[in-house]
Amino acid sequence: MLENTMNEEFASFPQDFMKKPIVIVGLMGAGKTTIGRKLACRLGLPFVDSDQAIEAKSGLDIIEFFEKYGETTFRETESRTIHEILNGEPLVLATGGGAFMNPATRQKIKDSASSIWLRCELSTLLCRVRRRTHRPLLNGQSHRKILKQLISERYPIYAQADITIQSGEQSVKRITDIILEKLAEYSTIQSTLSP
Numbered sequence: 001m002l003e004n005t006m007n008e009e010f011a012s013f014p015q016d017f018m019k020k021p022i023v024i025v026g027l028m029g030a031g032k033t034t035i036g037r038k039l040a041c042r043l044g045l046p047f048v049d050s051d052q053a054i055e056a057k058s059g060l061d062i063i064e065f066f067e068k069y070g071e072t073t074f075r076e077t078e079s080r081t082i083h084e085i086l087n088g089e090p091l092v093l094a095t096g097g098g099a100f101m102n103p104a105t106r107q108k109i110k111d112s113a114s115s116i117w118l119r120c121e122l123s124t125l126l127c128r129v130r131r132r133t134h135r136p137l138l139n140g141q142s143h144r145k146i147l148k149q150l151i152s153e154r155y156p157i158y159a160q161a162d163i164t165i166q167s168g169e170q171s172v173k174r175i176t177d178i179i180l181e182k183l184a185e186y187s188t189i190q191s192t193l194s195p
């Protein structure tokens with residue numbers, strides 16, 4: 001389940017925020033999987049994507065999983081999988097877009113990890129979800145309509161993450177740099193609050 005990672009500059013001077021998991025939340029197409037993998041690589045930490053973990057465990061891709069078991073079972077499996085992944089070991093976890101909406105999953109993330117919301121405008125999301133991959137919620141309907149609805153339902157909840165990063169047209173490297181700066185800032189504030 002854990003992907004191999006490569007140590008780059010951060011491994012040589014570990015920071016406080018590397019002592020616990022870093023979890024990325026946000027809507028489909030925000031870049032959670034792409035940025036999460038890059039962030040893990042920069043930090044020399046393992047990377048896990050909850051959708052890929054579910055696929056590996058079930059032997060089904062996400063579309064097949066939804067077709068065979070339905071969304072309710074997917075959500076239960078997603079929550080269980082994330083609880084297993086967040087076992088205290090430092091790593092970077094990219095969640096599926098619906099994971100943080102589950103109250104038990106959200107609580108687990110809040111209690112055991114630093115959470116990052118990759119916030120994206122609708123226009124950017126629309127460009128990024130064009131390819132049919134693992135997103136059955138987008139099947140056969142207007143992507144704009146569905147994403148607009150999900151934005152209104154989910155953004156107030158994603159806002160409960162510890163850190164919000166506005167992710168627009170910047171490169172993956174630039175967004176990763178911004179996350180690293182914000183994480184360092186956040187962990188300094190946390191250590192000042194609870195010495």
Ligand SMILES: Nc1ncnc2c1ncn2[C@@H]1O[C@H](COP(=O)(O)OP(=O)(O)O)[C@@H](O)[C@H]1O
Pocket residue numbers: 026027028029030031032033034035094128129168169170171172175
């Ligand atoms: N900063 C970025 N700039 C350009 N394309 C991006 C960026 N971040 C992600 N992408 C692309 O957007 C698509 C969706 O990214 P992905 O990481 O799968 O999002 P998520 O996991 O949030 O659904 C992918 O094709 C990815 O290559």
Ligand SMILES: O=C(O)C1=C[C@@H](OP(=O)(O)O)[C@@H](O)[C@H](O)C1
Pocket residue numbers: 026027028029032033051062095096097098099134135136137
């Ligand atoms: O938003 C959602 O409910 C979902 C997002 C998908 O992951 P990404 O956010 O990585 O696209 C995947 O978990 C599944 O299709 C459901």
Ligand SMILES: [Mg+2]
Pocket residue numbers: 032033034049051094095096
């Ligand atoms: Mg993803």
